[in-house]
Amino acid sequence: MFTHLTQTIKTAVKALLTNKMRSFLTMLGIIIGVGAVIVIMAVGAGAQSLILNQVSALGTNIVGVLPGNSGNDGPPTSVMGIVITTLTYDDALALAQKINVPDIMDVVAYSTTAATLEWGTNSFIGTLSGCTTGYMAVEGGELAEGRFFTKDEERNLSKVIVLGSDVKNDLFGDSEAVGQRIKIKTHSFEVIGVMKERGTVAFQNYDNKILVPIKTVQKLIAGVDHISLLRAKINSSENVKKAIDDMKATLRERHDISDSSGASDDFTVSSAAQALDMITTITNALKYFLAAMAAMSLIVGGIGIMNIMLVSVSERTREIGLRKAIGAKNSNILNQFLLEAITITVLGGVFGIIGGVFVSFLVALIANYLEYDWSFVISPLSIVLAVGVSAIVGLVFGVYPASKASKLQPVEALRYE
Amino acid sequence: MLIEINNLKKKFESEGVVTNVLHGLSFNIEHGEFLSIIGPSGSGKSTLMHILGLLDRATSGHYGFEGREVTTLDDNELATLRNEKIGFVFQAFNLLTRTSVLDNVKLPLTYAGPELKSKLANNKKDWINRRAKEVLESVGLGHRLDYYTNQISGGEKQRVAIARALVNKPSIIFADEPTGNLDSKSGVQIMKILQDLNDAGNTIVLVTHELYTSEHAKRIIKIVDGHIVEDRPVLNRRFASEVEVLK
Structure with missing residues (x-):
């Protein structure tokens, strides 16, 4: 079983190396998606830390009173310049x-x-x-x-x-x-x-x-x-x-x-601590929303992978026929192509993480150079999320081409020109 | 008895048009035979070979392989049988490109189940490599193990393919026009290897459209339009040797 898996991985890597440029371009969608998730999460966390540092510098024992009521509709109108x-x-x-x-x-x-x-x-x-x-x-x-x-x-x-x-x-x-x-x-x-x-x-x-x-x-x-x-x-x-x-x-x-x-x-009393809570809630929501948008690009990347895998299956029809003739079962062929798709996405995910961390670090560096109190934060969650999503993308979008490959009849596949 | 077929029929259906390719064939193949199936293109000889090689299924009739009825087996069972009992040599070699000679020959063993493993492994750890090297040496390619398949000649490619067919110690080898893509000298070398293998006890089925090539076998079955029109022993058998090339 183990020798079989390593053999399958070797085959997958070899297939990817055969078309280096194509593999890289296919990966690019995943690299950008994963990189974007990492950067957005990191920049979000950095911006959050900047805001929180600013607000807490004021002291959390300060209470403000503004004229006008603030209900569910938002802050009192006095903050918008209307005189109350x-x-x-x-x-x-x-x-x-x-x-x-x-x-x-x-x-x-x-x-x-x-x-x-x-x-x-x-x-x-x-x-x-x-x-x-x-x-x-x-x-x-x-x-x-x-x-x-x-x-x-x-x-x-x-x-x-x-x-x-x-x-x-x-x-x-x-x-x-x-x-x-x-x-x-x-x-x-x-x-x-x-x-x-x-x-x-x-x-x-x-x-x-x-x-x-x-x-x-x-x-x-x-x-x-x-x-x-x-x-x-x-x-x-x-x-x-x-x-x-x-x-x-x-x-x-x-x-x-x-x-x-x-x-x-006819007045509004609020504390910096309340403001902190609110800011945290808002920035978190914004961060996850943007990360979700970036994750969408992973799906687009996944479609690219499916496309290339379909091309790969039809290019290698004769190879599939040969493998079946010498004893490969449908499941062997399925695993081979599935693993190839997952290898592309996971590899893309790793490159994406490296790129994303690098860009996030650069942003933090520039922000600190501009004298903002900006923390460089890479949350483990964002890495787990990025790798997990990319592997799932590989699995989901690899299934169709792989099952198509595995269902080829050996005679048809051997005859294929 | 190795192979026993009885009233084997095959028809293809495409867009409502039914084409009968094989019209109820019956014959047996014994262990150790060297059988040549000959016929013009379109005669059904390739279809027959695909069915005998368990790559395709008959529409009706009986097919016994080593005493076992195989027409009822599912895809996975057929794959296992091919992996353990059958070797194929194709006209176009069908080797994997950008892959070493050794890895090509190892390929069938990477799909080996427990039965094939116990037949070949002798409890040795590195059995796949050992077995692949052994067969490559037996076809005279011990010095080409790490060459890529695009770096060797056509004749050598077909020898790699023969080594791949032999690596699982099959009960029968199917060779489909094995000399079709080769120059005459390489073709003779391949026929020599096949004859030597038969002499060593291997059962071989050679599919060809050339009478000349088929006369290297011991028995000829001629198929025309899906019927067996001839099933005879070869009386003046040809023996592949260097002399043959000079003709």
Whole structure:
């Protein structure tokens, strides 16, 4: 039995080597399919790691509150730029109270608007972030020079401003910024602090932030009364779930919402951890969908194999006749051609894996060169999947030509010209 | 008695047209015979050989092979019988290309079942190689083992084919126009080998359309239009030798 199998494998390999170019072209479909599955799985995992690293860098104990409800229809409309005015400065104050939310550490409320900063002939167009003094505690970051604004300045419409490092460099270059006055619309603001360079965390560039007391933005620049975003820091990630419930309860009470199901909420509370779960779910779905598409190409490759195997059977009709004449049973011929098809696909699968791993590695290398936090991940699952599917493809698409070969009558096959 | 056929008929049916090829043939072949089946093309001699060689089935009639009725056997049983009891030599050699002489001769043994193995192996591990080399040496090709079949001459190819037919120590060898693709000198060599094999006790059935070639056998059956018109011993038997080439 064993000598028979090795003999059959030898015959299969010899048949493939006889037509090297044809075998390779036939294999190409499988190589591309398997390679694509590997690359998609690896790049998917890499992109996922990039997103997850970014989000978790923010800290999993951060909770965000957005105005507007988010039901099954998707996120609150406020994220799409539609102004919803249901959250106010006083809501932020209430949430910061430990009586309402025992696990709260600090809260920062935002009211943002676009603005142009002018200093002499220099100008900078950016987003003016009106915020509360909780900014430093919640968002983190350090001052390079000067100071942050005080609680008093937050309330009494002080025209003070803290600049991100990029903003400072754009406006002032190397010269001293703290103590200088910047013009926004008709108002003159005093620069009281400059933040240290921090880069991009969780897709937010902290270096182009322009921080101004929230009341100043609301009353003097934007002329609004609502806040656009509120972020809270919870004392530990284990308490996030409980804190979210407390925050929801506090806001419902303040907004006179008696329905505790969440359907009538005019706000949305969500945590980075929830976002992580959601991102993971979405990217996983995307990854497997793309891998399934790539697996489709394996089926196309399989049809190519069937085609070539049929050609091979008709080319070797006389050989089949001879083998039968000297004693080969139908099953011997069937196994021979089946093994040949499987050899093509498995060999193609191996080349595909090598190519796929190589390309994935290249992508990771380039991503890391571009300073993305990208992991090179080859999951064993993708390799098992690729090899398994390619062997099955060989089996499935090899059966028809092989059974056709095995059913040839020896006399007919010997007579075949 | 090696082969016993009785009222053997064969008809082909194609698109509703029935062609009777063999009209009830009956004859026997004994162990050790050298029989030549002769007839013009279309006479049915090849069809008869295919049926005798278990490559094809008769439409009706009886066929006993070594005392066993073979008309009722299924494809696998016929394949096993061919593998164990029969050797074929074809006009076009039918060797595998890009394959060594040795591997070609080994081929029947790679399909060997337990019975053939026990007949040939003598419990030796490397029996397939040993047996193949042995027969190749016996047909004078011991020096060509690793040559590919496209690197040797026509006469040598047919000797490889004879070695392949002999490798399973068959009860009978069927040679279908074995000299048809050969020059006369190689043809004589092949006939000499066949005669020597018969002298050594092998049963041989030679199918040919040439009276001259058939006279190397000991008995001639002539077939015309599916009927046996002659079944006679060869009185002035020809013996293949180098002298013959000069004629």
